[in-house]
Amino acid sequence: MNRLLRARGLTKRYGRKHALRGVDLEVNSGEVVGILGPNGSGKSTFLKIAIGIVRPTGGEIEVLGQRPGAGLRKHVSYMSENDYLYRWMRVGEILEWTASFYDDWNDAKSQEIIEFLGLDRDSKISSLSRGMRGRLKTAIAFSRDVQLYLLDEPLSGIDPASRSKILDVIIREYRPENSSILLSTHLVMDVENLLDRVVFLSDGSVLLQGNADELRSQHDASINSIFIQLYG
Amino acid sequence: MTLILSDRFDENRPIYLQIVEKVKRAIIRGDLKPGDRLPSVRELAIMLRVNPNTVQRAYQELEREGLTFTRRGQGNFVTQDPAVVEELREKMRRELVRRVIQEASEINMSVDELIKTLEEIRNEQAS
Incomplete structure (x- = not known):
């Protein structure tokens, strides 16, 4: 098994506040890993460090065999939790504009996903609902053929119909033989059947991690119930 | 499917x-x-x-x-292999009945009572 991401004792401090307190986490090839935890537990910070837009205070991290940085963004597809889409653009323009940055952009796949998600290339971003913008961000992330997808809160603040569509795209486009996904979310119920492995974060530390089906057996409970017990 | x-x-x-x-x-x-x-x-x-x-x-x-x-x-x-399918069928039947007996025992229901109730319900459903 190929290791795509490996973090050891990763810490991040913002002034006196600890965002991460020594996190060990790995992503192997062909798995979907979920970083789960309430808001402020350090999920987004971890992903931002992994893609290289935030520098760790301590510890080590290697992604696809390199230190996170500008070079890595060419090989990893990162979906930000922020609403970064330019509102004056049209859907088609955003796609073309994003495609121009990446050699791994797959136009045929992009077309297929856009169609599946019911997005119209001529729609203005400013006319899209939040759910539709979430769909578009997902489409952009999966239009690239990469080994590693990092999805930061792909479902947060999105209506149920769009959440369901976004999950369908993840399942349809995920190819275990070629890629892995690391996603963060606090909406555990939605991703219950999607995750191979889960990492529960709390206040910047790993509370528990393991294979999802093994955790269900051990605890005689769903990942969602374990989440509620851990944070309740 | x-x-x-x-x-x-x-x-x-x-x-x-x-x-x-x-x-x-x-x-x-x-x-x-x-x-x-x-x-x-x-x-x-x-x-x-x-x-x-x-x-x-x-x-x-x-x-x-x-x-x-x-x-x-x-x-x-x-x-x-039909024998494999037959074996599975038999195994699943037995598992089902064992589960029912187990649940019955949790409310102090004997196997005889279980059979009697099964027949009663079958007759009710038939009529």
């Missing part, structure tokens, strides 16, 4: 085991016949809305139990 999809998952139990059980029930009912091809891992993952790795693990388990076999590059197929 449409009937396989009819019920949802009990999320408190491993999902891959529940896929194994769904396929077994489809084989016993005859929805999947000896030699039938199972949906591809990806097809079933999309249908059931689960991670393809979970389906892959379920298929490996079915193969380990001798209920399916793989043909290279062609996919997974239901066993053509």
Whole structure:
């Protein structure tokens, strides 16, 4: 098994506040890993460090065999939790504009996903609902053929119909033989059947991690119930 | 395979085991016949809305139990050995009845009482 991401004792401090307190986490090839935890537990910070837009205070991290940085963004597809889409653009323009940055952009796949998600290339971003913008961000992330997808809160603040569509795209486009996904979310119920492995974060530390089906057996409970017990 | 999809998952139990059980029930009912091809891992993952790795693990388990076999590059197929299917049917029947007896014992119901009640209910449903 190929290791795509490996973090050891990763810490991040913002002034006196600890965002991460020594996190060990790995992503192997062909798995979907979920970083789960309430808001402020350090999920987004971890992903931002992994893609290289935030520098760790301590510890080590290697992604696809390199230190996170500008070079890595060419090989990893990162979906930000922020609403970064330019509102004056049209859907088609955003796609073309994003495609121009990446050699791994797959136009045929992009077309297929856009169609599946019911997005119209001529729609203005400013006319899209939040759910539709979430769909578009997902489409952009999966239009690239990469080994590693990092999805930061792909479902947060999105209506149920769009959440369901976004999950369908993840399942349809995920190819275990070629890629892995690391996603963060606090909406555990939605991703219950999607995750191979889960990492529960709390206040910047790993509370528990393991294979999802093994955790269900051990605890005689769903990942969602374990989440509620851990944070309740 | 449409009937396989009819019920949802009990999320408190491993999902891959529940896929194994769904396929077994489809084989016993005859929805999947000896030699039938199972949906591809990806097809079933999309249908059931689960991670393809979970389906892959379920298929490996079915193969380990001798209920399916793989043909290279062609996919997974239901066993053509009728004895294996018969054995599965018998095993599932026994498991079901053991579960019922276990639950009955939890309310101090004897096997004789269970049989008596079963017959009563059968007569009620017949009339």
